[in-house]
Amino acid sequence: MSATVYLAGANGPDQPLADAFACALPRYGHRGAIRITRTGDPAAADWFLLLASPESANDPDVDAAIRQRLAAMGVERLQVVVTAGTWEWDNARNAVSAESSAAPEALRHAFPVEPRHMLYAGDRTRRPAPRDPLFLDRVAEIVAPILGTTKDDLAGEDVRRQRRTRTLTRIGAGVLASLLILAGAGGVLAVQGAAAAGQARAEAEQERDDADSRRLxxxxxxxxxTDGALARLLxxxxxxxxxxxQARAALASAAEVSGEWEVTTVSDEVTRLIGHASYPVDLALSDTHVATIDVASALRIWPLGALASPTQVDSVHGLVDIAWxxxxxxxxxxxxxxxxFGADGQALGFTGPRxxxxxxxxxxxxxxxxxxxSIALIDEGRVVAERPVSEVGFSDRAVFVAGNxxxxxxxxxxxxGHIALLDADLQPIAQWQLVVAIDQFGDRDSMRALAWDxxxxxxxxxxxxxxxxxxxKQGAPDAQDGAIAGVYHAQTGEAIEPLVSGGYMPLPATSAVFLPDGSAVAITPGGLESPPALGGTSTAPDLxxxxxxxxxxxxxxxxxxRWLAVAGDSEEANLLRLGGTENSENSENSENTESAESAESSDPVVRAxxxxxxxxxxxxxxxxxxxxDYRATCDELDAP
Known part of the structure; x- marks a missing residue:
């Protein structure tokens, strides 16, 4: 069986990249498994691939193809590669943001949840080399769901084919070399020829190694x-x-802990969670593990307090929210x-709701x-209760749920902005609605619930x-300016206490947590002339x-x-240790000492x-x- 892919993109800057994808996708699919079409009925193709850019967003032919596809198939089997411009999700409106210059108007409100999309960081105006690793990585991401497999499996198959080819080549070269030696005119000439061949081979191997070194x-x-960890390892x-x-200069940069490469170990108390394909869209912590999920729907799980690579679970399911x-x-x-999933990343199955x-x-x-x-309760892998949101008094979808x-x-x-406290039968105990503030730009702030104790x-x-x-307020900052969120009574909506942050006119918080001591911490993405910041209630720790x-x-x-994690528009997240028992503190001190020793080592490889x-x-x-053959670059770290 073969799959057809309708490739849509604007003529112009994207044309060389479109031509490269049109050639590479069938080749990567093997034996006619994938066929590319750029004309005809978009709805007749099995898959729809959009090269998103400002040009394609304003191209009437691309718009017509998208609308024809949506009318027949919806957003099923639709993949997006952003080649230029921006593509951001607006959580408040549950749509691609109006500021996203690469998003066609037809797609802005087409997705029920944040869609998976890919970014192409290369030069779209030039056709990439057939073995360009960044280009091949995007090809593998596109092909994997079409073939019903994973990117890792595709990469493994590609490596096995290369090894078979190299083996046959080496066998042929060995036979040819043997025949040449047997045909030698004499022992002296054979020795001289072997020496010359050995010298030439050594020089060729060195030239190859030098080229590989410069390439990496x-x-x-x-x-x-975009990925400081990958850069250091390369x-x-x-x-x-x-x-x-070139390698010396790259290693010198990799061993630095400041500058454009950014710091991986920010301090003895902060660890960076790295390796995301793009920025994390959600974080979740248990007492022993931290999990992240990025815009590519890849799930990663790290053990807390250990210097180890994450367990990664690639998904084609469009995952957008996680919880332990x-x-x-x-x-x-x-x-x-x-x-x-289990704490080790093992899939445990899936369930509804309707x-x-x-x-x-x-x-x-x-x-x-x-x-x-709807709101649904799940226990032992199955739905045990479900109720449409209209039956709990909501006029819109639920954007926050939590149980005690x-x-x-x-x-x-x-x-x-409706808040509902429900019992175990999903019957309302109390209901009320938040009336949100108007910010300094005249926009209504998000009405999303941020946290519940x-x-x-x-x-x-x-x-x-x-x-x-x-x-x-009447042209002047309000007396409570600096409050980025508030603590309210869950049953009555009565305001209890503000969460205050520094900075000049900060924006309202986008996320918050309650700590075991009863205090609360929230995060603001910044504001007028102020960077992102954490704020809290009066008893919250100073962060x-x-x-x-x-x-x-x-x-x-x-x-x-004991642990606090933060993330934003970056491929990395920061993990901060807040406190713990005496034994855990001793363990922390030991780990911090080892980390500090590594950071202070004179060996640039150890530092990197x-x-x-x-x-x-x-x-x-x-x-x-x-x-x-695969091996660990850093022996002191666990293999992924």
């Missing part, structure tokens, strides 16, 4: 701005292959259905609550009456020194309050490994070092 060094510099491998000037169970033994991800789920939270000891067009450990209370919040308090954006927040990524929008904490914090994955190795 160039790639290290190329990806430094620089190390470039140096080990051959000590070229209250006992920390399982992880749930929402993406239409609810998918379950209405697509876009948000997920813990409920009871081992269960979960899912939200979207006892399993007798569920809090839900809608996109329209499992009892009587909920964190929400500032309102218009109790906690006024960062708004302008002003925590380094935050660009446009920080997510904050999460572990249930025991400490900064990277992980090893190359086998899939990455297959892309960047296909002619070598």
């Amino acid at each position: 060094a160039a790639l290290a510099q190329q990806v430094a701005g 620089a190390i491998e470039a140096w080990r292959i051959s000590e070229t000037d 169970s209250h006992d920390g033994e399982s992880l749930a991800a929402a993406g239409g259905r609810v998918y379950l 209405a697509p789920a876009s948000v997920i939270g813990a409920w009871g000891g081992t269960g979960f609550v899912a939200g979207g067009e 450990p006892a399993g007798d209370r569920i809090l839900a919040g809608s996109a329209a 499992g009892d009587d308090r909920v964190a929400l954006p500032p309102d218009n009456t109790g906690i006024l927040g960062p708004i302008l 002003t020194g925590v380094p935050l990524p660009l446009r920080a929008e997510l904050v999460r904490t572990s249930p025991d309050g 490994c400490a900064a990277a914090g992980r090893n190359l994955t086998e899939a990455e190795w297959a892309i960047y070092l296909p002619d070598q």
Whole structure:
């Protein structure tokens, strides 16, 4: 069986890249498994691939093809590669943002949840080389769901084919060399010829190693701005292959802990979670693990307190939200259905609900609550109760759900600002609506619920009456300017306490958490002339020194309050240790000492490994070092 792919993109700057994809996709699919079409009926093709850019967003032919496809097939089997411009998701409007210059108007409101999309960081105006690793990585991402496999499996198959070809070539070369030696005119000439051949072979091998070293060094510099860990590991491998000037410069940059490469170990107290294909869209922490999910729907799980590479689970299910169970033994991800995983990343199956789920939270000891067009309770891998949001008093979909450990209370919040406290039968106990503030730009702030303590308090954006927040009142800052969120009574909506942040007119918080001591912490993406910042209630710990990524929008904490994680528009997330028991502190001191020793080492390889914090994955190795058997770049780190 073969699959047809309709390739849509504007003529002009994207044309060389479109031609390259049209040639590479069938070749990667093998034996006619994939056929490319650029004309005819888009709805007749099995898949639709859009090269998104400002040019294609304004191309009437591309718009017509998209609308024809949506009318017949919806967004099923639609893939997007962003080649230029921007593509951002607006959580408040549940749509591709109006500022996204690469998004065609027909697609802005077409997706029920944030869609998976890919970024092409290369030069779209030039046709990439057939073996360009960055180009092949995008080809593999496109082909994998079409063939019903994973990118890692495709990379492994490609490596096996290369090895078979090299083996046959070497056998042929060996036979030819033997015949040439037997045909020699004499012993002396044979010896001289062998010596000359050996010298020529050594020079050729050195030239090959030098070229490989320069290639990896160039790639290290190329990806430094998007994946600091990968860049450092490529620089190390470039140096080990051959000590070229380019490799020396790349390794020197990789060993630095400041500058454009950014810091991986920010301090003894902060660890960076790295290796995402793009920025994380959600974080979740148990007492033992931290999980992230990025815009490519890839799930990663790290053990807390250990310097190890993450367990990665690639998905084609469009996962958008994750949560650990209250006992920390399982992880749930929402993406239409609810998918379950163990702490080791092992898939445990999936379940409904009937209405697509876009948000997920813990409920009871081992269960979960899912939200979207309905609210559903899940226990032991199955839906045990479900109720449409209209039956709990919502006029819009649920955008926040959480249950308490006892399993007798569920809090839900809608996109329209309705808050509902429910019992175990999903019957309303209390309901009210938040009236949000108007910010200094005249926009209504998000009405999304940010956090719930499992009892009587909920964190929400500032309102218009109790906690006024960062708004302008008759042209002057309000007296409570600096409040980025508020704590409200979960049953009555009564304002209790603001969460205050520094900075000049900060924007309302996008995420918040309650700590075990009862205090609350929220994060703001910044504001007028102010960077991202953390704020809290009056009893919250001082977190002003925590380094935050660009446009920080997510904050999460572990249930025991020992760990805090933050993330934003960056391929990395920061993990901060807040405290713990005496034994854990001793363990922390030992780990911090080892980290500090690595960071202070005079060996640039040791420093670069400490900064990277992980090893190359086998899939990455297959892309960047296909002619070598896989091994750990940094022996002191666990293999992924």
